[in-house]
Amino acid sequence: MEARINPGDTVGILGSGQLGRMLAMAAARLGLRTHIYAPDRGPALDVCAQSTIAPYDDETALGAFAASVAVVSYEFENVPAATAAFLAARRPVRPGSQALATTQDRLTEKTFLNGLGIPTASFAAVDDLAGLERAVAALGRPSILKTRRFGYDGKGQVLLRESTLLCEAFDGLGRQPAILEGLVPFTREVSVIGARGLQGAFAAWDVCENEHENHILARTRVPARLKPETAQAAIDMTGRIAAALDYVGVITVEMFLVEETIDGAMQEKLVVNEIAPRVHNSGHWTIDGAVTSQFEQHIRAICGWPLGSPRRHGRIEMRNLIGAEAQGWHELLSEPGLSLHLYGKHEARAGRKMGHVTRILDESAPFPEDL
Numbered sequence: 001m002e003a004r005i006n007p008g009d010t011v012g013i014l015g016s017g018q019l020g021r022m023l024a025m026a027a028a029r030l031g032l033r034t035h036i037y038a039p040d041r042g043p044a045l046d047v048c049a050q051s052t053i054a055p056y057d058d059e060t061a062l063g064a065f066a067a068s069v070a071v072v073s074y075e076f077e078n079v080p081a082a083t084a085a086f087l088a089a090r091r092p093v094r095p096g097s098q099a100l101a102t103t104q105d106r107l108t109e110k111t112f113l114n115g116l117g118i119p120t121a122s123f124a125a126v127d128d129l130a131g132l133e134r135a136v137a138a139l140g141r142p143s144i145l146k147t148r149r150f151g152y153d154g155k156g157q158v159l160l161r162e163s164t165l166l167c168e169a170f171d172g173l174g175r176q177p178a179i180l181e182g183l184v185p186f187t188r189e190v191s192v193i194g195a196r197g198l199q200g201a202f203a204a205w206d207v208c209e210n211e212h213e214n215h216i217l218a219r220t221r222v223p224a225r226l227k228p229e230t231a232q233a234a235i236d237m238t239g240r241i242a243a244a245l246d247y248v249g250v251i252t253v254e255m256f257l258v259e260e261t262i263d264g265a266m267q268e269k270l271v272v273n274e275i276a277p278r279v280h281n282s283g284h285w286t287i288d289g290a291v292t293s294q295f296e297q298h299i300r301a302i303c304g305w306p307l308g309s310p311r312r313h314g315r316i317e318m319r320n321l322i323g324a325e326a327q328g329w330h331e332l333l334s335e336p337g338l339s340l341h342l343y344g345k346h347e348a349r350a351g352r353k354m355g356h357v358t359r360i361l362d363e364s365a366p367f368p369e370d371l
């Protein structure tokens with residue numbers, strides 16, 4: 001049996017961004033230390049006990065990092081497979097390589113989901129221009145061409161309209177291996193954030209409803225406006241995905257809600273867009289708005305500790321502070337009941353996530369714009 005991880009031990013995190021920062025803060029609250037490993041200096045370095053700035057293929061630095069920690073996790077899904085394998089030979093890496101391999105590649109991910117009977121957008125693999133022409137003939141337009149790997153916040157994708165020239169679209173993505181997706185006629189975007197413990201226990205927060213602006217998450221409200229049975233189905237799906245990946249840690253599943261009227265009755269259908277093998281921006285509200293935050297839950301899970309309760313404290317609104325929006329921090333602090341989080345980033349570049357705010361509303365109070 002593996003040695004138990006105890007308060008006082010050190011958790012290793014790959015990545016130095018705001019997710020790593022909030023993981024380190026949650027770990028500290030439980031008496032754990034954090035060692036951040038990243039190629040660049042980021043906001044997590046302000047709050048960790050130890051840090052290593054080195055490339056992900058520096059085996060000397062990785063070896064010393066592994067020797068200093070009890071368990072390794074990460075704040076982003078694009079951890080190179082060789083890095084994960086090198087570390088996994090020395091320390092438990094959680095979530096494991098199956099989760100990374102499945103979620104790093106949109107084609108592998110969608111094939112895995114369909115294998116579980118979980119609906120996704122229709123899709124076709126695209127390896128070259130002839131393949132793109134065949135895929136467009138099969139799926140039609142409009143459709144979305146995405147790189148198989150390394151896409152985030154709408155990067156690495158292009159909408160194919162009737163007028164789009166296929167060779168220009170494929171050139172625009174650097175002619176990388178890609179996937180063509182049929183356009184899902186969704187009415188809302190939702191996400192489920194769940195956690196699976198080392199012994200297979202599963203817990204999930206209520207379904208989050210997400211609004212994006214310029215492909216970046218702008219606002220999350222919880223609970224999502226869904227029929228109770230649809231919300232339960234979303235959570236059940238997430239539990240099945242986590243179990244199939246033999247997952248340990250927090251997992252996020254982003255879904256589209258499709259509303260269809262069948263025989264005069266409105267039906268809700270869920271289509272999975274993507275899986276993030278990590279804590280997620282749409283779960284930041286859990287720090288202030290739930291008994292256990294997603295960050296604490298992830299730390300508990302990867303340490304093999306019991307999971308905490310995901311119960312909400314009220315109706316929730318979380319808004320990201322993007323770029324210059326964070327300059328309003330002083331006025332925001334004057335709003336009673338608002339929790340402000342700033343990530344300590346020095347440069348407020350356009351489109352950069354600088355912080356977020358959480359508002360906890362009375363459970364029975366409607367959101368202001370629903371009145």
Ligand code: AMP
Nearest residue numbers: 121144151152153154181182183184274
């Ligand atoms: P992704 O990078 O896959 O999360 O996509 C970013 C955003 O593009 C999503 O949040 C959706 O708003 C939109 N999108 C992506 N794929 C599709 C699709 N197949 N159908 C409709 N909208 C999509």
